[in-house]
Amino acid sequence: MDTTAWIAIAVFAVTIVAVISNVVDGTIAALIGVVAMVWFGVMTEVEAFSLVDWNVMAILVSVWVIAGYFGKTGVPSWLSMQALRLSGGRPGLLVVILSTLAGVISMFLDNVVVILMMAPVALPLARALKLPVTPLILMIGFSANFMGSAMLLGDLPPQMLHSVAGVEFMDFFWHLGRPSSFPILSVAFAVTLGAMYVYGFRGHGRRTVSISNLGIETRIPNRLFAAVVVGGFLLTVAGMAMRQVLGVKLGFIALTGAITLVLVLEMLGDRVNAPRFEDILGELDWRAIFFYVALFALVGGLEKVKLLDALARELRPLFTENLALGATLLYWVTVPIVGVVEHDAYILTFLYTIRDLQADGVPPWPLWWMLLWSGTLGSNLTVAGAPALFAALNICQREENRKVSLREFLAWSVPFTLVAALMCYALGMAIWVLPSVK
Structure with a gap:
């Protein structure tokens, strides 16, 4: 060099x-x-x-703008109250339902946004059911981080996969004749929630709760506002699903959806009583946006001087001689690394590295999917791996007015991550890696 x-x-x-x-x-x-x-x-x-993928940045910012409006509709509070009713006052079941809700929403919205929306309505529910706050909020954080890679919209790693590999919206459901990210992560998520229920929540007895005393809005304040926001978001998702038919970039579709939503809300004025656009912009995490811009440029610098190509050459024998062993090592080395290293930078670096392995006939898709899943699931190990967990931990400590120890955090993060990683590994190997072994 x-x-x-x-x-x-x-x-x-x-x-x-x-x-x-x-x-x-x-x-x-x-x-x-x-x-x-x-x-x-x-x-x-x-x-x-x-070197910055501005298409990905447009997706990110546009979805965040829509998420900002969604958080003001009252829909998250309403959904949480339905979760309480569905649980029948059983604390353990409520944890599972709220975690599932967080996971589903995070497939469409940034996981930090999901936590900031869900936590304020989950806290009074925890107090009413005499449920420890820290396990509940951490479970919401783990779940939001888990399912962010199930679809293209929810988190940066799947958007980076779209940037490097060209994967489309519908490919996250079914790709190259096989189930891909959504079905595999959904099954692993269901198994993980079941295991965590047995591990930490099964013993909580049923409680009687008066919903009127919780101080949570049980109805959606302005249904027209909520309908416009949810409708605008669904139309944006539909447009992104039809990207290949429309023939434009995903970022442009997302940007069109966000701008159209803002325009409609401004035209409706007092009828929807929507927050001001400048207030929504002010709530965007501009630090994260600039971080992701810099991340693309930094990794692009490594690519420009052919370092990623050199790394691919060093790793090539591992994958050409035994794809199953190579995929296994990639997966289980990634899980602990992204627990202490910001996972977006790691995933982006190795997405490019795997791309360069194609020159020797290494099938990239089994490795790309295994990297995406291990990089997402492993980041649940510590707060260093994912910003969502840092936000969740801060909420726990502020609510309980104490410092949550590393030991207490790991008591929840380690079993969650291990069950999720093991389940996803088994599915990924059976569906993607082993059928690709020559």
């Missing part, structure tokens, strides 16, 4: 260490890393800009 390649490695490594250690803000560290790569000649400022 030449000097430029070594500089790229050094800058990337220092940046990732800074992000993990939280010595400085992760977004600032990532942006400094990009600036350093430019000044050291790894890439030009124009190349850094062009």
Whole structure:
């Protein structure tokens, strides 16, 4: 490798260490890393800009805008009250229902947004049923993080897979003649929730709860506003599902949906009493947006100096000689790594690496899917792996006015992650890897 390649490695490594250690803000560290790569000649400022997948960024921002309106409709509170009624006052069943609800919503909305919407209505339910807050909120966080990769919209990793591999919306249901992310993660999710119910919630006795005393809105305040937002979102999802027919980028479809929703709400005015658009923009996580922009540029810098191609060459014998062993090692090495390393950077790096393995005839899709699933599930191990868990932990500590110890956190995260990872590994090997072995 030449000097430029070594500089790229050094800058990337220092940046990732800074992000993990939280010595400085992760977004600032990532942006400094990009600036350093430019000044050291790894890439030009124009190349850094062009290496960002703006299509993915458009998807992310547009869905977040729609999610901002959705959170104001009262639908999350209404759904939580239906969960309480459905549980019949059984705390353990309520945990399972709320976790399922969080997982379903996170297939369409960012997992941090899901937690921030669900937690405020879950907390009074926990108090009413005398249910410990920390396990409930953590289960909501784990579930939101788990199902974010079941479909294209919910989280950045599936959107990065779309960017690198060209996977489409419907491919997350059925791809190359096989079940793919949605059915496999759904089965693994159901098994994991059942195991966690037995592990930590089965012993809680039934409670009698007066819904009127909970202080939670039991009806949707403005049904027209809710109908417009939900309808606009469903039309956006339908448009993204038909991307190949429409012949435009997913980001443009998502952006069109978000802009149309804003325009309709502005035209309806006082009839819907919607929040101001500038308030919705102000609630977007701009730190995360800039972090993801910098992430694409940083990994693109590694690709530009052929480092990812060199990594692929080193790994090639592992996958060409024994695909099943290679997929197994990739999966089980990824699970613990993304528990301590921000999983988006890791997944993006290896998506490109797997792409470069195709030159020697290695089938990429079994590896891409196994990487996506292990990278998502493994990030539930610690708060370092996923921002969603950091948000959930902060809510727990604020509500209970105490510090949640690492031991207590791991008592819930380790069994959840192990059951989920084992189940998904078994399904992924049986459906994707072993049928691809020559």
